[in-house]
Amino acid sequence: MSRILCAWSPAWAIANWRRRNPQTVAARPDAAQPGAGGTSSSPAPFALVETVKQARRLAAVSCEAAALGLHVGQKATDAAALVPELQVADAEPQADAQALRELVDWCVRFSPAAAADAPDGVFLDISGVAHLWGGEAELMDDLRSRLAVNGLPFRLAIADTPGAAWALAHHGADGTIAPPNGQGELLAPLPPQALRLEPEAAAQIARLGLRRVGQLMEIPRAPLGRRFGRHVLERLDQALGRGAEALAFRRPPTPWVARLAFFEPISAPEDMARVTQDVTAKLCARLEREGRGARRFEVAFHRVDGKAPSVAVGLSLAGRDAKRIARLFQPKLETVDPGFGVESVTICAYAVEAVSGRQARLDAGQDPAVEDGLAPLVDRLVNRLGPTRVFRVRPRESHVPELSAGRDLPLERPAEARPWDRETPRPVRLFRQPEPLEAVIALTPDDPPSQFRWRGRLHRIRRAEGPERIAQEWWKQDIGDVSVRHVRDYYRVEDAEGGRFWLFRSGLYHAGEPAKWWLHGLFP
Secondary structure (H helix, E strand, C coil), X not given: CCCEEEEECCCHHHHHHHHHCHHHHHHCCXXXXXXXXXXXXXCCCEEEEEEECCEEEEEEECHHHHHCCCCCXXXXXXXXXXXXXXXXXXXXXXXXXXXXXXXXXXXXXCCCCEEEECCCEEEEECCCCHHHCCCHHHXXXXXXXXXXXXXXXXXXXXXXXXXXXXXXXXXCCCCEECCCCCHHHHHCCCCHHHHCCCHHHHHHHHHCCCCCHXXXXXXXXXXXXXXXXXXXXXXXXXXXCCCCCXXXXXXXXXXXXXXXXXXXXXXXXXXXXXXXXXXXXXXXXXXXXXXXEEEXXXXXEEECCCCCCEEEEEEEEEECCHHHXXXXXXXXXXXXXXXXXXXXXXXXXXXXXXXXXXXXXXXXXXXXXXXXXXXXXXXXXXXXXXXXXXXXXXXXXCCCHHHCEEEECCCCCCCCCCCCCCCCCCCCEEEEEEEECEEEEECCCCCCEEEEEECCEEEEXXXXXXXXXXXXXXXXXXXXXXXXXXXXXXXXXXXXXXXXXXXXXXXXXXXXXXXXXXXXXXXX
C-alpha cells in the first residue's frame, strides 16, 4: 500500500523572499526597538504584491498580515488603507518555482520519489522507507525539524493517497497521520475545498449549504455527478483511494535505493571514499539477491546545509560488482564539496535489468568473459572521457558516405548490414567534412584530375579510377528539394609518391563554370 506525505507551506513565498533578501529583512523594522517605556511590538505585517490585469494585488501575506484581515488577491491600495503599517515587496514567482524545485531535490534524502505540488507544496512517496527513521512519525519529525532550521514553515500530513494527504495538510490538523484505509473518517469533517475542486463547483456546493466532505460522501454517486460534474466524483475517488492519481516525480523513481546515515557529519576525503564503498556494497548486495544488475549508479551526499551534490557513473553492461563500481566513483569524489559536513549518503540504481549468474572459469587458458576483460576498460574510459567519446562504429545502408556509418554503444552486438561492393571500395579514413582542393587540372566533363594541391602541397596523379557517381537520397525528401548540385563524381587516385586519395567533383558539369573539387578520404 502506498503512503504519501504532503508538505505545504502557507507562507512559502514570504519565507523564500526573506531567505533571498536577508540584508533587507535585517534593515526592516520588523520588530520595534524598545522605547522609553521598554516595550516592544510584534513583527510588522508583510506582503508580496504582483500586477494582475493592470492592478496591484497581494500575492502572499505573512501570518501577521493575515491576522489583520488581509488576504491573497486583495488590491494593494485597499490593504494599505486597512493596515497602514503594512510593508510590501514585489513577488518573484520564478524564483519561488526554482526554490521549490531545489526543495524537491533536497527531499530525495527522505524518499527517491518526490514531486512538486506547485506553487507551495511537495509530495513524498514514503512507501517502504519510513522504517529507516523508525516509523512515519519519526520521519515526519525529522523532516519538520530540518525545514524549521532552514526557516521554512510547513504543515505536514500522511495518508494513503495524494488527495487525502493534501486535504489533511491544508485543512486538517498539522502532523496528522491517517491510518491505513482510514482517511475517510478524517476527511469527513473537512470543508469541500479540501478536495481540490474547481472554483465553479466549489461555489455551487457552498450555495447549497454543503459545508463538509462527509455530506458529499453521503450523496449517491449518480445525483452527485449530475449536479456538480464529473470532476467532483474524480476528486472524491482520488482522495478515498477509489481512483488512481499519478504524480509527476522530479526524478525518475526507482525502488533500487540504499542509504547510510552517520552520527556525526563527515568531510574528510578518505571518509567520503569509504562511505561510497559501503553504500555501493549495500545496494549491490541487494541487486545480487534479486538477480539484477544496473547500468547507471548515482550517489548523493546530503550535507548539513541542505544541499545534496551527487556524482554518477555508467556501465557498458548491466553489473553489480561493488568493488568495480566504487572504483569508478573514486576520481569523481574529488569534485564533491562536503561543505560543513555530510550527514547521510544515498545511492540509486537506474536501468536495472535481469543478470544471470555466472560460474567462475576452471580453465586458466580460457579467454576471459566480456565482463572480466573489455567491459571494465570501457567503463573506465567512458567515465573519464565522457559517454560520447567511446563508441562502436556500426555500418548503415546508405549510398551517401557520411551516412554509411553510425555510432553505437561500445559493447552492443554489431548491427547486421549489407557489406560494401568490392568493386567500389571505401577509404579507411573518411574526413568528417570534405576538404577543398586547389590547382586542380582535369579534362571535362568526366576525366580524373592530373594534379591537385591539398594543404599547400602539390600532388601529381599517376593512376586513377572512376568516376563513381553518388547522388543524394531523393526518396527520403520531397522531389522538389532534389537538386543536381548535390551530385558527386568520386575518383580513386594515386600520386607519384604512392599516396592514395578519394576525391570528388561536386555538381554536374556546366560550360563556363569552374568545377569544384573536394578530398573526402584517404586509402592506406
